[in-house]
Amino acid sequence: MRLTENLETHACQKCQGGRKHLQTITLMTWLGDDLITVPDFPAWVCDLCGHRLYDSHALAQLSLLLNPEAGTPIQRTLNDSHKNLPANLSPLA
Numbered sequence: 001m002r003l004t005e006n007l008e009t010h011a012c013q014k015c016q017g018g019r020k021h022l023q024t025i026t027l028m029t030w031l032g033d034d035l036i037t038v039p040d041f042p043a044w045v046c047d048l049c050g051h052r053l054y055d056s057h058a059l060a061q062l063s064l065l066l067n068p069e070a071g072t073p074i075q076r077t078l079n080d081s082h083k084n085l086p087a088n089l090s091p092l093a
């Protein structure tokens, strides 16, 4: 039994007729308020409809690079658990 991932092309899930080839494109993503670009990022691009699907493995590696704390265990003090305010609910002045 061979996995389909071993093939060089994938059938396009969007147009059902094209084939997706692994290419390198420039990925643009938001990191907080900053728009960053990642050149030569691997992505599967359909040769018929142009649909792009970023390589999932590369995306996982990128998320680790962009979030240095992702691989470290979260250490929280349980002392002030009664003040459990979400960090993203800072009041606007």
Ligand SMILES: [Zn+2]
Pocket: 012, 013, 014, 015, 016, 017, 018, 019, 046, 047, 048, 049, 050, 051
């Ligand atoms: Zn397609």
